[in-house]
Amino acid sequence: MSEVRFIIGWPVALLLATGCATFPANRELATWDRNHGYRFENLVCPHERCDETFIVLSLSGGGTRAAAFAYGAMLALDQQEIAPGRTLLDEVDVISSVSGGSFAAGYLGVYGKSVFLRRFRADVLDRKIETALMLRMLAPWNWWKLASRSYGRGDLTDSYYDRHIFGRRTFQDLPRKRPFIVLNATDLSIGSRFSFTQDHFDRLCSDLDQVSVSRGVTASSAFPIVFSPLTLHNYPDTNCSYPAPKWTANALERDLELNPARYDRARAWRSYAAETRRFVHLSDGGLADNIGLRGPIEGLLNPSSSIPLIPLLNKLDDADNHVVRRVVFIIVDARPGRNIKADASARPPGIVSVLSAAATNPMENYSSDTVDIARNWIREWTNQFSDAGEEPPQAFYRIHVRFDAEHDPAERQRLQTIPTRLQLPRPQVQALVDAGARLLTESHDYQCLLSALRSVAPLGCPESG
Amino acid sequence: MNWIKVLYPRRRCVSVDGTRLGYTNQPLLIGEDGTYSVDLGEPKNYSPQQHRPTVSGTTRRRPLELTFVPDWV
Numbered sequence: 001m002s003e004v005r006f007i008i009g010w011p012v013a014l015l016l017a018t019g020c021a022t023f024p025a026n027r028e029l030a031t032w033d034r035n036h037g038y039r040f041e042n043l044v045c046p047h048e049r050c051d052e053t054f055i056v057l058s059l060s061g062g063g064t065r066a067a068a069f070a071y072g073a074m075l076a077l078d079q080q081e082i083a084p085g086r087t088l089l090d091e092v093d094v095i096s097s098v099s100g101g102s103f104a105a106g107y108l109g110v111y112g113k114s115v116f117l118r119r120f121r122a123d124v125l126d127r128k129i130e131t132a133l134m135l136r137m138l139a140p141w142n143w144w145k146l147a148s149r150s151y152g153r154g155d156l157t158d159s160y161y162d163r164h165i166f167g168r169r170t171f172q173d174l175p176r177k178r179p180f181i182v183l184n185a186t187d188l189s190i191g192s193r194f195s196f197t198q199d200h201f202d203r204l205c206s207d208l209d210q211v212s213v214s215r216g217v218t219a220s221s222a223f224p225i226v227f228s229p230l231t232l233h234n235y236p237d238t239n240c241s242y243p244a245p246k247w248t249a250n251a252l253e254r255d256l257e258l259n260p261a262r263y264d265r266a267r268a269w270r271s272y273a274a275e276t277r278r279f280v281h282l283s284d285g286g287l288a289d290n291i292g293l294r295g296p297i298e299g300l301l302n303p304s305s306s307i308p309l310i311p312l313l314n315k316l317d318d319a320d321n322h323v324v325r326r327v328v329f330i331i332v333d334a335r336p337g338r339n340i341k342a343d344a345s346a347r348p349p350g351i352v353s354v355l356s357a358a359a360t361n362p363m364e365n366y367s368s369d370t371v372d373i374a375r376n377w378i379r380e381w382t383n384q385f386s387d388a389g390e391e392p393p394q395a396f397y398r399i400h401v402r403f404d405a406e407h408d409p410a411e412r413q414r415l416q417t418i419p420t421r422l423q424l425p426r427p428q429v430q431a432l433v434d435a436g437a438r439l440l441t442e443s444h445d446y447q448c449l450l451s452a453l454r455s456v457a458p459l460g461c462p463e464s465g
Numbered sequence: 466m467n468w469i470k471v472l473y474p475r476r477r478c479v480s481v482d483g484t485r486l487g488y489t490n491q492p493l494l495i496g497e498d499g500t501y502s503v504d505l506g507e508p509k510n511y512s513p514q515q516h517r518p519t520v521s522g523t524t525r526r527r528p529l530e531l532t533f534v535p536d537w538v
Contacts (some may be wrong), residue, residue: 247501250482258499303495310486387526
C-alpha cells in the first residue's frame with residue numbers, strides 16, 4: 001500500500017509543485033490617484049535651488065561592463081563638490097537606465113548614495129552572478145518551477161537579484177526624493193519602451209509600489225533568448241478610474257498624418273486597455289533604447305511625459321526669471337567596438353555570430369540616432385532663441401561618455417572588447433570603473449559644465465549643437 | 466519644437482493636456498508637432514473653455530497665439 005502511495009504521490013507532488021510556481025503578481029490599483037506612487041512630481045527637491053541645474057543621467061546597457069562604467073562615472077560625479085557638503089551626484093534629478101546600467105540605478109535608488117559608493121562594487125560588480133544563476137538553473141529543485149508555464153528563467157533570476165542584491169525592497173521603499181530612478185524595459189508585443197514608473201503602471205491599473213525593484217532591474221536586463229521575458233498582470237477590466245491621458249486622445253484623433261511617431265506612441269499607450277491584453281511580457285530595455293535616453297528625449301517633445309522637461313523649461317519664479325538655468329544630459333554609453341574578426345576570413349560567419357549581430361547591431365545604430373535627436377533638439381533650441389533675438393534662458397550640456405573618447409589606442413581596444421557578461425574578471429571591472437571616471441572627467445563638455453558652475457565661461461561652451 | 470502664447474488680460478496658469486505648462490502672455494515651449502488641449506484651469510471663468518489647436522511650424526519668434534476672454538469682460 002505504501003508503495004502505491006509512493007508511486008502515485010510523486011507525480012501528484014510534482015504536478016502540485018509545478019502548478020504552484022508562478023511569477024510574482026503585480027497587484028491591482030484600487031483607485032487611481034495622481035498624488036500616489038512613484039512618479040517625478042511626487043518626489044521632493046532635496047534643497048531650495050535643486051532645479052537650477054537639472055541633471056539627467058542616462059545609463060546604457062552592456063551587462064557588468066555597463067554597470068562598472070556607470071559606477072566609475074558616478075564616483076567621479078561624487079568627487080565634484082559644487083557646494084559645501086553637496087556633490088554633482090547629489091544634484092542628479094533623473095537616472096534613466098537600461099539593462100546593465102539598471103543595476104547601478106536600482107542599487108542607488110534602494111540603498112542611497114553612501115551605501116552605493118561603498119558596497120556596489122562588492123555586491124554587484126565583483127559578484128559571480130552568472131555562476132550563481134547557472135547553479136540555480138541546474139538545481140533539480142528549481143526544475144519544477146521552470147517546468148511551469150508561468151515561471152521562467154527570468155523569474156528565477158529575479159528571485160536571486162531580489163534576495164541577494166536588492167534586499168527584497170519594493171518601489172514603495174524608494175525614497176520620495178530625487179533622483180527619479182527610471183528603469184526601462186521593452187514591451188515585447190508592441191516593441192515599446194516600458195518604464196517602471198507609476199505613470200506606466202497606471203495603464204495596467206496596477207500599483208508599482210507593491211512591485212520589487214529587482215523585477216524592474218531583471219526586466220530591464222532580460223537579454224533576449226538568454227533570459228525569458230518577465231510577465232506582468234494587466235487589469236483592463238478593473239475600474240481604477242484611470243483617465244486616458246488627453247494627449248493620447250488628441251494624437252489618435254488628429255496626428256496620424258502630421259506626426260506619425262506621436263500617433264504610434266499614443267496607440268502603444270492605449271494598447272493596454274485592450275481586454276485581450278491580460279498580460280504584458282517584458283524583455284531587455286535595450287531592444288527599445290540601449291542608452292536610456294529615449295525617455296528623457298520624450299520629455300523634450302511631450303509636455304505630459306513622465307519626465308516633465310517642458311514644464312520645467314517654462315517654469316518661472318516670482319520675479320519671472322526661469323527657474324532652470326542649466327540642463328545637463330550625461331550619457332554613459334558602454335557600447336562595445338564593432339567586431340570585425342570575421343572579415344579576416346572568406347568563410348561566412350556562423351549562426352551564433354549572425355544571431356549576435358542581428359541582436360546588437362540595430363541597438364547600436366539606434367543609439368547613435370537617439371544621441372543625434374538630442375543634439376538636433378538642442379541645436380534647434382539655440383537657433384530659435386537666436387532667431388528671436390534673445391539669449392536662451394537655459395544652457396544645455398550634452399556629455400557623452402564613451403570608450404571611443406579614450407586617447408590611448410591600446411586601452412580603447414581593451415575596453416571595447418570587454419564582452420557583455422554578468423561577471424567579469426576583477427582587473428576588467430577595475431579598468432571600466434577607472435575609465436568611467438576618467439572619460440567623464442576628461443570630457444570637454446563636462447569641463448564646460450564645471451566652469452559654468454564656477455561661473456567661469458570658457459570658449460565653446462555651452463552645448464550649441 | 467513648437468511654441469504657443471496664450472493671451473489673457475491677467476497672469477494665469479496655462480494647462481496643456483492637463484499638465485501645467487507655464488503662464489499666460491509669454492511664449493511657452495509646447496513640444497513636438499501635434500494636437501493639444503489648452504485651457505486656463507480652474508476657475509472656468511473664461512471662454513472658450515478650451516482651445517484644441519493642431520500646432521506645427523511655430524517658432525519662438527512666431528508662436529501660435531490663443532486668446533481666452535474672461536467672463537467679466
